[in-house]
Amino acid sequence: MMVAGSKQSGGTIERRIVQDVVRQHAEQAAFFWAQRDTLAAEDPPDGNVVAGVDRRLEPNLDGLRISGTAAWPFIEAAYEDFPEKGELFLFAWLAIEQDNDSKVRRAVELGRASDDDARGLVGALAWHKAETISPLVRRWISAQDAFLRYLAVATCREHGVDPKSLLTNLLRDPDGRVRANSLHLAGVLKRADLTHDVISALDSDDGRVRLWAAWALNELGRGDLARAELRKVAAANGPNALTALRALIQAGPQDDVRAFMGGLLKSPDTTSLAVRGAGMLGDRSILPWLVQQMRAPALAVAAGGALLETFPEARGIDGLFTLDPTTLGPDFEEHFGDFAVKVPVAENVRTWSDSVLQK
Template identity: 30%
Template sequence: MPVAEHPAAMQSGRAPVQLVVQQHVDEAVQLRRVRSVLVRAPHVRLHRLARLDERITAHLDGIGVAGAWGAALSLQTLESAGAAEFFVVTVRAIEDRDTGRLSRLLAAAGALPDGRVGLLSAFGWVEAAALRGLVQPLLDAHDPWWREVGLVACDHHGVDPGGTLIEALADADAGLRQRALRTAGRRGRTDLRAACMASMGDADSVCAFEAARAALLTGDRGASMAVLESIATVGGLHSHEALALVLKAVAPDRGFALLAGFANDRAHARTLVRGAGHLGDPHGIAWLIEQMHDPGLARLAGESFSLITGLDLAFLDLECDPPDALASGPDDDPNNHDVSMDEDDSLPWPDPGKIGVWWQANGHRFPAGQHFFMGEPPSRANCIRVLREGSQRERAAAALHLCLLQPGSPLFPTAAPAWRQQRWLDALAA
């Protein structure tokens, strides 16, 4: 779609405005892709996310200032139909209050998994004022996908979606039921706990998981735990999430018994190492230090050790150089189709010798048989501190601990725009 050059730019001899706007579009898309990685990273803290969000905002504003040109150039990116492209285009449609364009984007995204992700994140990015008059028609729509978008918009901005949420829990569309159950848990809707528990037998496996998670987050400590344990041990799409939840909520002895079920299969070694961190019982520390000698487990074992003790291994010089000839993440081989990022990328390499010495001197501060999280037994004050100061993975764990400590409280959104997170953190600490 050709876009005319700005007359003033042509008369002044400056580079065409189209090139400047195109740069804003390209940078906004690329930075949104970067954000999708950093928001789950083990080394990124809120202040760094804030700097990235400021850059994304600046480029989105640049597209907006360009008006129709910016909208046209951003629409061209949909040839790639990725999450970042849909995010940029949808933000502009919302902020331009272009309901026709937004309706077309809803239709296009509904058929594309990545498109759904990008469009939904755009509704969470914009300020609540930009959504006035746009969300209620979504909640009232006949199309289940439109109602799902309306629920997500309400969840992102802490707004009660009203009767739509209750009706969606029993809808014939599995996708809408999944979203409704997820929303009920995230919003801490204790009044819907019984409805969530009734949905744990849903024929759709994702619905069953979302129902059990919602019931747990809203205060159930019985049937939901049994369902989550089953999901964790059987394996599948949500097994890791289910295990992390259960290990945070069960008594330590029950947690060790659950982990013992994975001990006889080397294929589950990472599950065991990760699970030791989620459980947080110092009884597993000596074993974690042993795993730091294994290059395939070392960094993950270091992360689990830090989740329990709260130590920053890099800051305290408890790390060592990586092994020689280490293969990590995607490479340049065109015949290698595995382009996934290394889960342990950016984690420090722990020095088991130094850490063992530290543990011998300080282990008495961590009595076995109880949960520890970032150096202390989980508490509201500790969780808020980690939400302020921790890495993204640590912050996500803190948000879950906070809900488990206070059933009925909303799940803190660690992927939300940083400025909104800071505002809600200030409210939590007040």
């Protein structure tokens, strides 16, 4: 559809393209990947929705594949106009797809300048098959450049690839971001042989390193050593609080976990975290309590997340959630303003819960 024809010139094939179509492929591919990345990061994510976005993304990537090098002016223009994660993903994806070393180096520099751990660049490395990006990872994983080492480790984590003996040195890397991601990878891979190094990382001055050391220890069956750090991170209610709380719940024992969450519930700074964490306990009897929390604007989103985790079947029920909180009354309008946020409709959930609890 986007290729109007081709002609031979100097031993190479030049493709004549329909510019507006290729531009649309570039814009939509960047948009869809950014959308799927955001959706995948939701807690909990909706796998069916993510898969639906993937099905819309792939045809646009195919269109850019077919366009070949003729797609680059549109890719570069898209990034210049809107240098965000979706546009970085697209730039890096095509550079890797075409095995274009200079463009890959440019993508690396764009990622280095980003302020989100080069999410789009890592996403492009994750999107490609492991065998496609393995030459890059092998070259980067022992590089002098800490950013390249970070990209290599993050890519191994995304693909679930074990760098074997190299991971030992990466756990001791002087760069905090590399160490944190290496610890995360060690936990994902269940590398019990690295337990001693993971324990040592709990003494780091870097909070990211301590968090992922605790998380990895929990994955390695040493939750007893991880609990103190996990509690500290959860109680601080920062960006990684949910990760820490989920690991803490997994570590147990359940009586201790519930006592800790009771403490979170008593503090205004952590009440919403405790409400969201309630959905991680797997206790379906909390549904009436969750409905009560949904009536408080500050707790509604957390209660909705807890509902979806405890009752996955609620996703398919029309009317349980709204994207327009202002329809729920002046308190919700004041709290959310004109932001489109997915919020549970307490009365509808209560009605639905009557049939659920009778089963």
